[in-house]
Amino acid sequence: MTFRAMAAASVLLVACGPREGTVLLSPDQNYDFSSTLEVEVQEIAAGLDAVVDWSELSVDQLSKDIQSSEVDQLMIVRFEDLTQAEVLDLAAKDCLKQKDVTGVVEVFPSDTATQAMLSDFQLIGYNVDPAEQFQEDMGTFLMSVYTEGMAGVRMSSFIAPSNTSENSFVPVTNQSSQIDFQVDLDAGNRLPLDTTELDWAELEVPTDCGVFPINKFDGLMIGRYDNKTLEDLEGDFLKVDQLADELWTADIEGRSSLALAEATNADGEAFSGFDTSSIWLVALRCFTCNNPAPPYLALVTDS
Amino acid sequence: MTKVVFLGGLLVGCTSNGGGQIQNVSWERTDIGTVIRVNWTTEADVESWINFGPAGDCEKWSTPAEQSTEREALLLGLPSATDSCFQVVGVLDGETVKSDSWEFRTENLPAAFSAMEVESLDSSLFEEGFFVGSNPRNPAQVYVMDREGNIVWWREGEGANLSTQMVFADDKSSFSYNSFDRDFAVDNSKVIRVGVDGEVLETIDTPNGHHAFAWLPNNVLAYLAIDVRETDEFGPVVGDTVMVDDGTGPVPLYSTWDDPRVLLEEHRQWDNEFYPQGIDWTHANYLSYNEERNSLTISFANAEAVIEVDATTGEHLRSIGQDGTHSVEEGLLGRPHAGYWTDSGTLMVFTTPLWGAGKSSIGVELAFDDEAKTAEVVWEYGYELGYNTIVMGESTRMPNGNVLMNFGSTGIVEEVTPEGQPVWRVYTATGTFPGHWSFVRSLYNDGGDR
Numbered sequence: 182m183t184f185r186a187m188a189a190a191s192v193l194l195v196a197c198g199p200r201e202g203t204v205l206l207s208p209d210q211n212y213d214f215s216s217t218l219e220v221e222v223q224e225i226a227a228g229l230d231a232v233v234d235w236s237e238l239s240v241d242q243l244s245k246d247i248q249s250s251e252v253d254q255l256m257i258v259r260f261e262d263l264t265q266a267e268v269l270d271l272a273a274k275d276c277l278k279q280k281d282v283t284g285v286v287e288v289f290p291s292d293t294a295t296q297a298m299l300s301d302f303q304l305i306g307y308n309v310d311p312a313e314q315f316q317e318d319m320g321t322f323l324m325s326v327y328t329e330g331m332a333g334v335r336m337s338s339f340i341a342p343s344n345t346s347e348n349s350f351v352p353v354t355n356q357s358s359q360i361d362f363q364v365d366l367d368a369g370n371r372l373p374l375d376t377t378e379l380d381w382a383e384l385e386v387p388t389d390c391g392v393f394p395i396n397k398f399d400g401l402m403i404g405r406y407d408n409k410t411l412e413d414l415e416g417d418f419l420k421v422d423q424l425a426d427e428l429w430t431a432d433i434e435g436r437s438s439l440a441l442a443e444a445t446n447a448d449g450e451a452f453s454g455f456d457t458s459s460i461w462l463v464a465l466r467c468f469t470c471n472n473p474a475p476p477y478l479a480l481v482t483d484s
Numbered sequence: 485m486t487k488v489v490f491l492g493g494l495l496v497g498c499t500s501n502g503g504g505q506i507q508n509v510s511w512e513r514t515d516i517g518t519v520i521r522v523n524w525t526t527e528a529d530v531e532s533w534i535n536f537g538p539a540g541d542c543e544k545w546s547t548p549a550e551q552s553t554e555r556e557a558l559l560l561g562l563p564s565a566t567d568s569c570f571q572v573v574g575v576l577d578g579e580t581v582k583s584d585s586w587e588f589r590t591e592n593l594p595a596a597f598s599a600m601e602v603e604s605l606d607s608s609l610f611e612e613g614f615f616v617g618s619n620p621r622n623p624a625q626v627y628v629m630d631r632e633g634n635i636v637w638w639r640e641g642e643g644a645n646l647s648t649q650m651v652f653a654d655d656k657s658s659f660s661y662n663s664f665d666r667d668f669a670v671d672n673s674k675v676i677r678v679g680v681d682g683e684v685l686e687t688i689d690t691p692n693g694h695h696a697f698a699w700l701p702n703n704v705l706a707y708l709a710i711d712v713r714e715t716d717e718f719g720p721v722v723g724d725t726v727m728v729d730d731g732t733g734p735v736p737l738y739s740t741w742d743d744p745r746v747l748l749e750e751h752r753q754w755d756n757e758f759y760p761q762g763i764d765w766t767h768a769n770y771l772s773y774n775e776e777r778n779s780l781t782i783s784f785a786n787a788e789a790v791i792e793v794d795a796t797t798g799e800h801l802r803s804i805g806q807d808g809t810h811s812v813e814e815g816l817l818g819r820p821h822a823g824y825w826t827d828s829g830t831l832m833v834f835t836t837p838l839w840g841a842g843k844s845s846i847g848v849e850l851a852f853d854d855e856a857k858t859a860e861v862v863w864e865y866g867y868e869l870g871y872n873t874i875v876m877g878e879s880t881r882m883p884n885g886n887v888l889m890n891f892g893s894t895g896i897v898e899e900v901t902p903e904g905q906p907v908w909r910v911y912t913a914t915g916t917f918p919g920h921w922s923f924v925r926s927l928y929n930d931g932g933d934r
Contacts, residue, residue: 278895278914279915394598397595399595
């Protein structure tokens with residue numbers, strides 16, 4: 182952790198107001214991003230111990246490759262008072278809350294496993310009893326797939342226990358869920374070309390359920406794009422980091438300000454400043470959020 | 485006058501001020517991003533302290549006053565990522581002198597912490613203070629939270645381990661929390677004691693330890709541990725024991741295997757594979773110590789019993805459930821959790837009567853009649869809410885007489901008056917829920933305002 186540098190930055194900012202080159206981040210610099218989530222519904226026989234199978238899964242809901250061995254955790258969340266549509270809406274906005282949740286169970290498959298029974302799911306050792314806990318009219322059940330060390334949900338599926346179904350097989354496939362998004366990179370005020378330091382202690386990015394918490398910003402990204410248009414970047418936005426001709430990053434967990442020179446490229450070289458010959462993006466990312474889109478992203482003036 | 489000095493090293497500033505009577509003021513960050521250590525000297529042996537608070541409100545809180553020429557104090561309870569300030573204050577010959585004002589920004593919370601949603605329903609009916617607690621899993625975290633929902637002290641758990649409990653030492657110099665394997669397959673159980681400044685003071689191995697621990701007098705640690713024995717009828721069966729460790733290593737104080745009032749019989753969770761070591765027989769889930777009674781009280785989810793044992797001898801003193809010394813209303817104890825004795829001799833228990841899907845979890849207060857050998861419900865809360873808690877949960881009396889209703893895996897904690905009026909509520913973030921929580925009015929001992 183870059184303790185000393187942070188201490189220095191904090192003190193100087195507080196004492197003297199923003200230094201030359203320091204930009205106080207604000208929502209009006211931010212881009213526009215919205216997304217929709219589509220999730221398939223799998224009916225199963227109520228009360229039956231069904232099989233969950235992910236052997237056919239190879240692409241996740243963000244169109245990224247996924248191996249069976251990367252299915253490290255499956256979680257089923259029950260929402261007693263929310264419909265599937267309401268769950269989808271809140272999940273797409275990252276606005277689900279624990280008070281909406283009636284129960285959570287999970288399973289941690291081995292690397293070679295491609296199936297799990299519902300009765301394998303548990304909450305801190307308490308196994309699911311499908312006969313009691315997977316009945317019709319018990320609300321909405323959303324199952325999500327996670328990969329250890331990777332932020333966000335890889336795939337989702339609704340499970341719907343039904344008294345009229347005899348199905349006992351829940352496939353998780355490439356079609357189980359899909360995220361679509363709309364982006365306007367140039368929606369916000371651009372950052373000055375001479376920006377050398379960012380301060381987000383007072384940044385309040387509005388969300389559909391309040392304000393984005395600033396402790397969730399855990400990664401800074403500066404991207405330079407030499408031969409791309411904004412439309413190119415918007416069209417393949419979730420790979421905006423991979424599209425960069427040069428990328429500088431910094432771990433900003435625990436921070437609320439950062440000198441951009443602390444960001445380094447793949448060769449470990451420090452960021453030295455913006456210019457007008459390329460498009461430049463600056464983003465604060467959240468690697469623990471379900472939504473992979475940066476909560477804050479701004480373009481740089483005249484770039 | 486505001487003075488801020490940047491030195492490249494650990495200490496951020498150092499100066500002489502306060503009319504010459506307060507000198508050598510310096511401060512440094514600690515291992516906790518919101519806790520600042522301040523050192524200073526005074527020319528004479530005067531009483532001095534620190535006023536501190538968010539920027540613009542430097543006199544909002546204060547550290548305890550003390551009379552000494554060499555002083556050190558920790559600034560506690562500041563929110564994260566907050567511009568803040570402090571000022572050293574001294575009183576000499578009746579005259580108050582103050583140092584320059586120092587400003588700094590506290591560090592931000594780790595990204596793994598998610599905001600909790602607080603509802604202040606009637607602030608006239610609750611006290612200011614802090615909640616000391618944990619988030620057991622996904623990921624494990626231990627923390628101190630103020631009434632506004634600000635996490636003002638924190639540590640992240642160890643790997644995939646669970647941390648179900650953190651407690652504040654009586655002298656308020658340290659916190660202790662437990663850490664044990666998520667699926668109980670690996671025995672890496674421990675209790676970790678950490679100074680308020682974040683320094684790890686002690687790591688105590690607690691072999692086979694799980695769920696809960698308690699500190700007894702003279703720094704003796706008591707903790708729950710599984711006690712696995714082979715049976716002719718069922719094969720390996722997991723009972724529970726209370727271990728005590730006075731620093732020379734753990735020894736058993738009490739075991740369900742030696743208690744004839746704990747019946748070895750099948751129950752609703754008999755086939756559940758909670759422990760890989762064998763059948764989950766008793767499933768102890770909480771341990772509380774009562775100094776006045778010199779007793780330890782254990783709750784057992786599967787045995788559906790709450791048992792009080794002598795903290796010195798391990799003798800079974802009284803119990804409810806199964807073949808308990810005192811009878812309770814039939815069906816009342818459903819996966820009971822966390823038995824606490826009140827100052828008036830009643831027992832607070834969290835329970836889900838006739839537990840199962842759709843059943844309400846409630847808090848009850850039980851009064852014991854030693855002649856009739858009964859325990860009667862004299863207070864209860866939660867039936868009408870319909871919260872169904874599967875894991876954790878507790879119902880504890882607070883210093884002002886209110887009750888902290890912790891609905892465990894539902895992610896809801898409420899403070900309610902004795903009349904059952906909710907006055908404060910918090911919701912945890914999705915996928916997380918509270919472990920054990922306790923309330924403290926202040927983070928300081930012997931004065932100080934915060």
